[in-house]
Amino acid sequence: MDPEEGPTTVDNIVTQFNTYEDFLDSQITTVDLYYLEDEGLARQLVELGYRGTGEVVKREDFAARKAAIEMARLAERTQKKTSAGKDLQDNFLKALAVREEDNRSGKVSSVIFIRDRNSHGQEVSGYIDYAHRLKTEDFEVYFNGKKRLLPKPTDMSFYNWDSHIAVWNSTPNYQVITDNPEGLLFKYKRDRKILNVDPKAQPGDNSTRTPIQTELYIQTVIFDHVSRRKT
Numbered sequence: 001m002d003p004e005e006g007p008t009t010v011d012n013i014v015t016q017f018n019t020y021e022d023f024l025d026s027q028i029t030t031v032d033l034y035y036l037e038d039e040g041l042a043r044q045l046v047e048l049g050y051r052g053t054g055e056v057v058k059r060e061d062f063a064a065r066k067a068a069i070e071m072a073r074l075a076e077r078t079q080k081k082t083s084a085g086k087d088l089q090d091n092f093l094k095a096l097a098v099r100e101e102d103n104r105s106g107k108v109s110s111v112i113f114i115r116d117r118n119s120h121g122q123e124v125s126g127y128i129d130y131a132h133r134l135k136t137e138d139f140e141v142y143f144n145g146k147k148r149l150l151p152k153p154t155d156m157s158f159y160n161w162d163s164h165i166a167v168w169n170s171t172p173n174y175q176v177i178t179d180n181p182e183g184l185l186f187k188y189k190r191d192r193k194i195l196n197v198d199p200k201a202q203p204g205d206n207s208t209r210t211p212i213q214t215e216l217y218i219q220t221v222i223f224d225h226v227s228r229r230k231t
Helices: 006-017 021-028 031-034 038-048 058-078 089-104 130-136
Strands: 107-115 121-130 157-160 165-168 176-177 185-188 194-196 207-210 219-225
Touching: 089 107, 089 130, 089 207, 089 219, 107 130, 121 130
Parallel strands: none
Antiparallel strands: 107 121, 107 219, 121 157, 157 165, 176 185, 185 194, 207 219
């Protein structure tokens, strides 16, 4: 990209064309194709700046700006309250909707336990950091019923009961403690309080455990933690 070429020009190009090849094609004239007789060669010459009718934009600059714009769009979508205006019928989705705004703002940190069968019919279960997922996913598809929220191997915990695959991951909000003999513990990083998800134990300071009766899953439980630490 030329030093004097502003980011606005690149943004306009990236927004206008889906792929870099589409942009190159827009720079090729019918005269170019007549003399070169090779679309691939014509694209290469445009990319190198030897041919073309407009701006010279490098492939890596196009890809970088395309990715940045897509990330900005995702961030804009994930910051909005995606449950707003939805006619939610199931108790689980209603429970997520009630907690959405507070999890986005950081007032409450919810951990969602889900046990159900995946698309392959395998029983899976796991604990989901709701606030973290809200920041990294568009929940519109869950609230409008197009997809079901299920634990992933990238969540705080994931267990496949058929393959016996078990995975644990700390998140920006929680540290996973796996060496507790009585089961998993999650330490909330902001106030360092421990969340105990054992149904036979108390969940911990400033934390509550709420089982949700739902038609969508075999079992769901939501743990809510309120941080007392000032931010």
